Amino acid sequence: MVEEVKLFRTWSSPYALRVVWALQLKGIQYETVLEDVSEKSDLLHRYNPVYKKVPVLLHNGRPISESLVILEYVDETWKQHPLLPQDPYARATARFWAKFVVRDCYTHEEEEQEAALAEASEHLQKLEEELRGKKFFGGDNIGYLDIALGWLANLIRVSEEICSHKVVNYERFPLLCAWLKEFSDAPVIKDCWPPHDKLITKFIALRQLHHARSSST
Amino acid sequence: MVEEVKLFRTWSSPYALRVVWALQLKGIQYETVLEDVSEKSDLLHRYNPVYKKVPVLLHNGRPISESLVILEYVDETWKQHPLLPQDPYARATARFWAKFVVRDCYTHEEEEQEAALAEASEHLQKLEEELRGKKFFGGDNIGYLDIALGWLANLIRVSEEICSHKVVNYERFPLLCAWLKEFSDAPVIKDCWPPHDKLITKFIALRQLHHARSSST
Known part of the structure; x- marks a missing residue:
């Protein structure tokens, strides 16, 4: 069939x-x-x-x-290339972090932005610990949590290009930085990223829309 | 051990x-x-x-x-009394509906309440269809989705006691009504409900708090 x-x-x-x-x-x-x-x-x-x-x-x-x-x-x-680990506790950990979201930092006013960044940093520190001794969250291979957190790689790439701040800096989050690069550059992942220029244009438009709304109140 | x-x-x-x-x-x-x-x-x-x-x-x-x-x-x-079904599609359906929430209807102003009730009804209709030919969402036995939706049974019991409206009426949702009763009365479930009077007191206090906040703006 x-x-x-x-x-x-x-x-x-x-x-x-x-x-x-x-x-x-x-x-x-x-x-x-x-x-x-x-x-x-x-x-x-x-x-x-x-x-x-x-x-x-x-x-x-x-x-x-x-x-x-x-x-x-x-x-x-489809059983080939398993995404979730086998161990129930490792599966629970992956599922827990998959639901993790960082509040958009690029659309906030300065004060809000700082609070959002502080919260994001606290949580990113815990993700950093999850990566200790591993190349990917899934271990040697890209797994469920890597895929679930892929938006983070996406968001960070774009935010850093259009905003002044650096959410994930190498000094504070060396393992996350290494992961961002390994993940983004993996052939299967890289081949599927949305066109970079088009994405930048979209995020700039979103930010302008947000600013226009904020200043009209 | x-x-x-x-x-x-x-x-x-x-x-x-x-x-x-x-x-x-x-x-x-x-x-x-x-x-x-x-x-x-x-x-x-x-x-x-x-x-x-x-x-x-x-x-x-x-x-x-x-x-x-x-x-x-x-x-x-713990493998005894499996909660999720075996078939991947049935598992996906259970996981999809487990995330389903009805916006609290009891804390809204009248107009908002009607909109929330209309949306809730539309979604409850789909849940009703999920129950066709089954006693529980899990089939003959209480499963993952029954447990996940248990709060619904809880909310409905309390809402109907302290509000004027009936979210789930027998004419429109006969299968859900039958499920609510079967589920709530199952010994394992019934034994664990929070004390009813204490719950009613809590919800009335929550509603009063909400009304006080709404009228102070």
């Missing part, structure tokens, strides 16, 4: 990228359906009627939504 | 109840550590330094946080 694997995504969604990377790592052939966030397709409404968001993975006619749920599904359905 | 299993919870946390039910269903002996939300213990800060929230499960000295992560850990560590 030829399998039908379709991924509904946008060109820039970091959540959708998680699924792209997982499918690439496992070597699964799939078809991409590019969605426009400003005009979502009827199919997206049909396949994710609760949140109407990408990513949606369609596997032999059955839709799965929510990027972390999709990662687990992909890992359970 | 005697296992150390400790659960840090509060008397009313619906997220902690998920873990209580899971441990009870699997017949695991454990010790309860009751936390006071207004004065969290040093141990809670130590075991969940990122969010400082209950529930935390401590298993042989190692802490696990986030209720849904704990449920997966419990299910992978």
Whole structure:
């Protein structure tokens, strides 16, 4: 039987990228359906009627939504290149950190930005500890948590280019810095990054929109 | 080896109840550590330094946080009475719905309340469909999704007692109504509900606090 694997995504969604990377790592052939966030397709409404968001993975006619749920599904359905570790405690640790988010630092006013950065740093310190003695969060190979935190690599690259601050500096987070580079440069990962210039343009527009809104109140 | 299993919870946390039910269903002996939300213990800060929230499960000295992560850990560590189904797609469906939340309907102003109720109804309709042909979301037995949605049973019981509206009526959601009753009355579940009167008192106080805040702006 030829399998039908379709991924509904946008060109820039970091959540959708998680699924792209997982499918690439496992070597699964799939078809991409590019969605426009400003005009979502009827199919997206049909396949994710609760949140109407990408990513949606369609596997032999059955839709799965929510990027972390999709990662687990992909890992359970295709066994090659396991994403989650075997040990239950290591799995729990990976799942815990996968939900971790850093508040956007680039869209805040200066004072808010500093508070957001302080909180981010405190949490990043704990992630730094998770990397001790390992190349990737998954060990020698890219795994579930690397993929889940991939947006962080993305955000940091862009933030540092368009903002004045450096969220992750080498002196304070040497292991995270090394991870950012190893992960971003890994062939499977690198090949799937959204076009850099287009991303920068998008983030600058978002920041301007935010500033315009803040100053109009 | 005697296992150390400790659960840090509060008397009313619906997220902690998920873990209580899971441990009870699997017949695991454990010790309860009751936390006071207004004065969290040093141990809670130590075991969940990122969010400082209950529930935390401590298993042989190692802490696990986030209720849904704990449920997966419990299910992978103790195999008796499996919580998640075996089939990857059924697992994905259970995980998707486990994240589902209904916005609190009891704390809103009338107009907001109606919008929240309309959205809740739309989503509850989809949950209703999930129950077709089944006694529990897990099939014949209480499973992961039943436990994850247990707060719903809790919220609905309390909301209906202290508010005028009925979120889940029998005519519109007959299967959900039957599930609410089956689930709430199952011995393992019933034995662990927080004291009803104390819960009602708490929700009335919360509602008054919210009203006081709304009218002081």
